[in-house]
Amino acid sequence: MAFEQILSKTFGIQIRGLESRNSQILTLGYGILKMAKQKNAISPTREQDYPEWYQQVVRAADLAENTPVRGCMVIKPWGYGIWENIRDALDKMFKETGHKNAYFPLFIPKSFLQREAEHVDGFAKECAVVTHSRLEADKDGILQPAGELDEPLIVRPTSETIIGELFARWVQSYRDLPLLINQWANVVRWEMRPRLFLRTAEFLWQEGHTVHASAEEAIEETRQMLHVYADFAENWLAMPVLRGEKTEAERFPGAESTLCIEAMMQDRKALQAGTSHFLGQNFSKACGIKFQGVEGKEEFGWTTSWGVSTRLIGGMIMTHSDDDGLVVPPRLAPTQVAILPVTPKENTRAQVLEACERLSTELKGQSVFDSPVRVEVDDRDLRGGEKYWQWVKKGVPLTVEIGPRDLENGTVFVGRRDLGGKREGMQGDEFFASVGNLLSAIQKNLFDQAAAFQKEHTKDIDSKEELYEFFTPKNSSKPEIHGGFARIHWDRQVQWEEQLKNDLKVTVRCIPEGESEPGTCLFSGDSSPGRVVVAKSY
RNA sequence: CGGGACGUAGCGUAGUCUGGUUAGCGCGCCUGCUUUGGGAGCAGGAGGCCGUGAGUUCGAAUCUCACCGUCCCGACCA
Numbered sequence: 001m002a003f004e005q006i007l008s009k010t011f012g013i014q015i016r017g018l019e020s021r022n023s024q025i026l027t028l029g030y031g032i033l034k035m036a037k038q039k040n041a042i043s044p045t046r047e048q049d050y051p052e053w054y055q056q057v058v059r060a061a062d063l064a065e066n067t068p069v070r071g072c073m074v075i076k077p078w079g080y081g082i083w084e085n086i087r088d089a090l091d092k093m094f095k096e097t098g099h100k101n102a103y104f105p106l107f108i109p110k111s112f113l114q115r116e117a118e119h120v121d122g123f124a125k126e127c128a129v130v131t132h133s134r135l136e137a138d139k140d141g142i143l144q145p146a147g148e149l150d151e152p153l154i155v156r157p158t159s160e161t162i163i164g165e166l167f168a169r170w171v172q173s174y175r176d177l178p179l180l181i182n183q184w185a186n187v188v189r190w191e192m193r194p195r196l197f198l199r200t201a202e203f204l205w206q207e208g209h210t211v212h213a214s215a216e217e218a219i220e221e222t223r224q225m226l227h228v229y230a231d232f233a234e235n236w237l238a239m240p241v242l243r244g245e246k247t248e249a250e251r252f253p254g255a256e257s258t259l260c261i262e263a264m265m266q267d268r269k270a271l272q273a274g275t276s277h278f279l280g281q282n283f284s285k286a287c288g289i290k291f292q293g294v295e296g297k298e299e300f301g302w303t304t305s306w307g308v309s310t311r312l313i314g315g316m317i318m319t320h321s322d323d324d325g326l327v328v329p330p331r332l333a334p335t336q337v338a339i340l341p342v343t344p345k346e347n348t349r350a351q352v353l354e355a356c357e358r359l360s361t362e363l364k365g366q367s368v369f370d371s372p373v374r375v376e377v378d379d380r381d382l383r384g385g386e387k388y389w390q391w392v393k394k395g396v397p398l399t400v401e402i403g404p405r406d407l408e409n410g411t412v413f414v415g416r417r418d419l420g421g422k423r424e425g426m427q428g429d430e431f432f433a434s435v436g437n438l439l440s441a442i443q444k445n446l447f448d449q450a451a452a453f454q455k456e457h458t459k460d461i462d463s464k465e466e467l468y469e470f471f472t473p474k475n476s477s478k479p480e481i482h483g484g485f486a487r488i489h490w491d492r493q494v495q496w497e498e499q500l501k502n503d504l505k506v507t508v509r510c511i512p513e514g515e516s517e518p519g520t521c522l523f524s525g526d527s528s529p530g531r532v533v534v535a536k537s538y
Numbered sequence: 539c540g541g542g543a544c545g546u547a548g549c550g551u552a553g554u555c556u557g558g559u560u561a562g563c564g565c566g567c568c569u570g571c572u573u574u575g576g577g578a579g580c581a582g583g584a585g586g587c588c589g590u591g592a593g594u595u596c597g598a599a600u601c602u603c604a605c606c607g608u609c610c611c612g613a614c615c616a
Contacts, residue, residue: 041577043550051610059549070607125539125614158616189615192539199615272616309616344574385576392577403575413575505612538615 040323041393050267057317058196060393061326071194071201075310078394079197081334082313083204087184089236089331090206090308093228099180099208104163106186107153112161115286119160122253126190128155128201155188160254160279160305163209164287171211171291171301178221179211179301197314198271198538205309211289211301215280218302219257222276225306226259229274237312238329238446239263239319240454241273242485242533244510249497252305256280262509262533264454265318268484270509270535273315276306314538319450320418326395327417329446330439331369335376337435338396342384342403353379356402359412359432368436369443392421397442399423400431418442418449457484460531464522471504471536485509485535489528491521499523500534509533 042060046053058064063079066072075083091101107130114120130153132145156162163181171179184206194200208225212218226243233241241261251258255277262270284290284300293299320327330336341356343349356377363375378387384401391399392415399415401423406412412431415423416438431438461467471483483506490496490508500506515530 055609066608122615187616191615192613193610193615203616205616275616307616311616342575344576383574383576383578385578387576389577401575405575 041325041389042323045323046266053323054318055196057321057326057393061395063313063317063326064196066196069201071191073196073200075204078334079313082316082328082332083310085332085334086236086312087206090228090232091182091184093232094182094206094208097180097224097228099182099210101183102181103183103185104159104166106156108156108159108162110152110154112165112287113154115161116254116282118282119254119286123157123189127157128188128190129153130155156185157187157189158305158307159183159185159187159207160209160283160303161287164283164289164303167209167211167301167303168284168288168290171289174213174291174293177211177213177291177301178217180208180221181210182206182208195314197310197317200310203310205307207305207307210304211284212304213291213293213299213302215278215302218280218304219278221304222257222259222278222306225304226261226274226276229276229306229308230261232308233261233263233273233312233315234447236329236331237316237319238331238443238450239273239315240447240451242510242512244512244515244533246275246510247492247497247508247532249494250507250509252277254279254282256282260510262535263315263319264450264457264485264535265315265538266321266453267318268457268535270485270533270537271311271315271318272509272537273312274306274308277304279303279305320446321395322420324421325393327446328395328397330397330443333395333397334374335396336368336374336439337363337376337398337400338391339375339377340384340387340391340399340401341377341379342401342406345404348404348407351407352402352404353377355407359400359402359428362432363435366436368439373435373439388415392417397439398435414438416442418445454485458533459484459486461486461488462519462522467522467534468504471506483536485533487512487531487533489519489521489530490532491524491526491528493521493524493526496521496523506534506536509535509537 042053042056044052044056061078062076063082064073064075067074110129113123113127131149133147133149134145135143136146138144163183167179170176184204186202186204188202191199191201210218210221212221230241230243233239241263243261244259246252246258246260252275257278259276259278260272261274263273265271279302281300281302283303289301289303290298291301316329316332317326320329339356339360341352343352356379360375360377363373366373378391380387382390388399388401395417397417399417399421401413401415403413406428410428411425412428413423413425414431415421459470461470467486467488470486486506497508500508511530511532515532517530519528519531520526521528
């Protein structure tokens with residue numbers, strides 16, 4: 001929101017009116033403008049307008065933009081650098097658990113998608129369909145689709161059916177199992193309400209697909225991958241997550257069960273950050289994935305699929321960022337240390353730059369989180385303050401400013417992004433020795449802060465009145481900030497789930513793992529096998 | 539896809555109700571000078587067919603209609 005608007009809302013008057021009526025108030029007004037601008041880099045703040053704040057953070061950090069194609073974003077270098085780090089870390093974890101990468105087609109024949117009834121129901125509404133193979137100019141010179149395909153092709157919204165088709169060829173004997181495959185790909189889901197990183201028509205993800213000889217083994221696989229995701233979310237994204245299972249209503253179309261990780265954003269809404277599905281024999285029956293067992297009997301395989309997407313970046317943004325912009329956890333930051341030369345005088349410039357380059361080289365020789373420290377010397381010809389704030393908005397974990405006086409004293413001026421960019425001087429060698437500890441401390445602090453926030457806004461609730469109270473906005477002008485995670489006893493009757501959705505716009509996010517203390521359903525008074533987590537969600 | 543709000547320079551916006559000089563302003567950008575441990579100051583400058591297309595009118599950023607896009611709410615979803 002522009003300052004003029006804030007001013008007009010706060011004082012009920014407009015700048016233009018002020019100009020002619022009262023120049024003293026105008027002066028006061030611009031004074032506030034200056035203060036407001038210096039207070040934080042992102043406007044509006046989270047408190048003022050959370051969805052708009054999110055957009056502004058993405059823009060200020062130069063992560064991504066909308067494009068001429070509705071719902072499709074361009075991921076810019078800083079954002080893509082984060083994705084590359086996410087991808088590399090996960091890829092390593094998948095390989096460590098025995099999976100191999102492959103690549104399957106972008107296009108899926110319509111008939112394939114049709115094979116699994118529930119699957120079709122789930123995705124039919126959001127498919128991009130290719131019906132023609134070329135363009136021909138009409139009499140006005142306008143290109144028109146021509147060469148209609150015999151069978152339309154669907155741009156993959158997910159790949160179970162096409163991969164199943166290929167798996168059916170590859171699996172013949174129990175000796176071929178387990179088959180453990182992953183692919184890194186783009187998928188398309190024609191979304192009606194796109195939002196950068198959180199919900200776009202095209203997005204990047206990985207999808208793991210496996211076949212097993214028994215249900216038990218397949219179920220174990222989904223559990224294992226859920227824990228890989230949870231481990232990654234907490235240790236890399238510094239994003240605490242609930243591990244749990246989806247209710248039938250929230251399950252993946254075609255799955256027997258869906259496991260998920262759920263995170264709490266700063267507006268206290270839940271974000272589904274990863275899912276892992278036990279598909280039973282639904283897809284192996286639909287696709288013909290059969291194998292001969294030890295006793296020679298032919299059986300259908302038991303399959304799983306699991307995925308995380310660029311949505312994780314949206315989760316990262318909404319977990320850690322503040323009113324000065326993005327905050328990137330050190331493990332994922334494309335640049336972990338930004339070295340900013342301060343060159344007030346021409347005659348010392350060369351020395352300062354040289355010192356910065358030297359520090360950069362030395363830091364790159366160090367290892368943090370099992371990889372070399374990622375350092376960048378920002379020697380662009382920009383004023384110091386301007387340059388510093390750009391890095392704050394990008395969320396770089398550490399800024400190191402070095403000027404002529406530091407050269408004399410052997411000091412550096414270090415800013416920690418997780419402490420709101422608070423800066424302090426320290427000895428150069430001390431910084432050099434502790435950079436690893438600093439980055440680890442930031443990583444830990446971000447997680448601890450997020451975990452404390454999640455805990456603060458998670459509540460055991462045992463009466464319907466209290467539950468409704470919890471999800472009723474205190475201030476109807478900012479309804480998005482209220483509630484949080486409510487842990488309630490529920491008898492698993494679908495009608496109550498529907499009622500929650502209708503009355504409060506909240507859903508059962510998950511049945512947390514290991515939640516087995518019986519209680520009394522707060523709707524029916526019947527018995528409940530354990531608490532479930534209820535929240536508003538993205 | 540339903541309801542609402544909104545589209546004016548890279549970003550944020552005034553002007554629209556009540557049609558009428560050359561469409562203002564802030565940030566950013568370019569040039570020069572001055573500054574220099576800090577999101578600089580002064581001076582000058584570039585950048586808009588006012589979302590697109592029709593219509594009403596002597597005249598449209600302003601009124602009417604359609605379309606496109608953005609944001610919010612709903613349905614849907616990683």
